[in-house]
Amino acid sequence: MAHARVIPLHGNTTSTGPDKPANGRPTRQTARRGPAPTLATPPPVEQPAPELADRLADLVAFARRRLTGEYEVDEFGFDAELADNVLLPPLRQLYQNWFRVEVIGAHNLPDETGALLVANHSGTFPIDAMMTAVAVRDNHPRGRFLRMLGADLIFKTPVLGSFARKSGQTLACNADAERLLHDGHLVGVWPEGFKGIGKPFRDRYKLQRFGRGGFVSAALRTGTPIIPVSIVGAEEIYPKLADLKPLARLFGFPYFPVTPLFPHLGLLGLVPLPSKWFIEFGEPIRTDEFEAGAEDDPMLVFNITDQVRESIQQTLYRLLSQRNNVFLG
Numbered sequence: 570m571a572h573a574r575v576i577p578l579h580g581n582t583t584s585t586g587p588d589k590p591a592n593g594r595p596t597r598q599t600a601r602r603g604p605a606p607t608l609a610t611p612p613p614v615e616q617p618a619p620e621l622a623d624r625l626a627d628l629v630a631f632a633r634r635r636l637t638g639e640y641e642v643d644e645f646g647f648d649a650e651l652a653d654n655v656l657l658p659p660l661r662q663l664y665q666n667w668f669r670v671e672v673i674g675a676h677n678l679p680d681e682t683g684a685l686l687v688a689n690h691s692g693t694f695p696i697d698a699m700m701t702a703v704a705v706r707d708n709h710p711r712g713r714f715l716r717m718l719g720a721d722l723i724f725k726t727p728v729l730g731s732f733a734r735k736s737g738q739t740l741a742c743n744a745d746a747e748r749l750l751h752d753g754h755l756v757g758v759w760p761e762g763f764k765g766i767g768k769p770f771r772d773r774y775k776l777q778r779f780g781r782g783g784f785v786s787a788a789l790r791t792g793t794p795i796i797p798v799s800i801v802g803a804e805e806i807y808p809k810l811a812d813l814k815p816l817a818r819l820f821g822f823p824y825f826p827v828t829p830l831f832p833h834l835g836l837l838g839l840v841p842l843p844s845k846w847f848i849e850f851g852e853p854i855r856t857d858e859f860e861a862g863a864e865d866d867p868m869l870v871f872n873i874t875d876q877v878r879e880s881i882q883q884t885l886y887r888l889l890s891q892r893n894n895v896f897l898g
Contacts, residue, residue: 628654645745646734649714656736657703663696664703667843668802669898674850675708677796683750684853685788686715686757687877688798689776689885690765693807693826696841697766697800698759702736704848705755716749717757718742722823743787750791757798758784763823767812773804774889776882782874785856789864789873794853797877799884802846805895807831845898847888851880 631654634640642648664670678684688701698717705715718741724730739745741758749756759765764777788795811827831838854877863869892898 642735645716645737645739645749647714647716647737648735649737652714652736656732657706660699660703661707664700664707667841668700668846670700670704670802670846670848671898672704672708672848672850674852675704677850677852678705678709678713678755679794679853680711681753683753683791683793684755684796685746685750685784685793686755686796686798686850687784687881688757688759689800689881690759690761691768691773691800692766692803693809693828694841695759695766696806697803698757700803700846701757701798701800701848705757713755715757716754718746718759720762743783746784746787747791750787750793760784767809767824767826769812770804770808770810774801774885776878776885779874779878782870785870785873785877786864788856789859789870792857794855794857795873795877796853797851797880797884799849799851799881799888800846801885801888801892802844805844806841808842842896844895845892847892847898849884849888851884854880
């Protein structure tokens with residue numbers, strides 16, 4: 570702040586001091602001037618952080634595109650923009666802050682080509698599939714999406730089926746799986762199905778039967794690698810203690826679980842326990858080395874299915890032996 574310049578006056582005892590002129594006559598004393606008054610400077614207006622400003626601009630552009638219809642949806646109903654801006658963010662909060670997921674072996678995911686990710690299934694509700702989708706999106710160097718194969722019950726459920734399609738899921742059938750793999754997508758499948766996700770807590774981390782190996786046939790027919798995926802932590806989020814079969818039949822569910830908190834606490838019982846998660850992507854199992862028509866060899870399909878299952882089971886045992894605490898890791 571600039572100040573008016575003040576020239577110092579040096580007093581003395583002569584007649585030429587500050588109170589008298591040279592002729593000796595008294596004069597009116599002039600008050601010394603202080604700093605010149607200045608106007609108060611308004612506080613600077615805080616500008617939003619560049620990251621926040623960019624995010625707000627992206628959200629405005631996203632809303633405009635939704636209103637004008639200027640966005641793309643593929644033949645399966647997958648809406649990549651909606652998934653990134655609406656569906657994945659709340660799942661990412663669970664992933665990062667609630668389950669504190671640690672990912673191992675993300676380098677085994679191919680950069681551009683297709684691959685079939687085969688994972689164990691557990692947890693009473695299929696949260697493990699959604700966490701795997703976040704793990705692929707956030708840990709792949711190119712941020713690829715995981716196209717998941719879901720049970721028909723998901724797509725028959727109102728609202729849920731629509732959101733499942735928009736998030737990239739499709740029906741768990743060979744035709745859809747092969748089309749996605751042929752187009753170079755990362756495809757996720759959970760071959761244990763409801764047998765795995767709905768098993769009692771006493772059978773945790775014991776893999777159930779992998780069906781008839783349809784996923785192996787799809788990989789063989791398209792020549793894409795199979796990546797075993799092992800998930801630790803999902804078994805503890807809703808420990809299933811019992812199954813109310815009459816209620817399951819009434820609502821058309823494969824099971825109606827009883828957990829330590831549900832249904833005793835109502836909706837509060839649906840909050841998952843904050844277990845510590847690990848997701849490991851194993852080394853790819855190649856399928857492009859077999860001759861054409863190999864997918865029709867039942868013995869070969871069985872052997873590869875058993876190899877994938879055994880790889881996941883052994884990895885689960887290893888991860889469990891390295892985990893010190895269910896909730897702390």
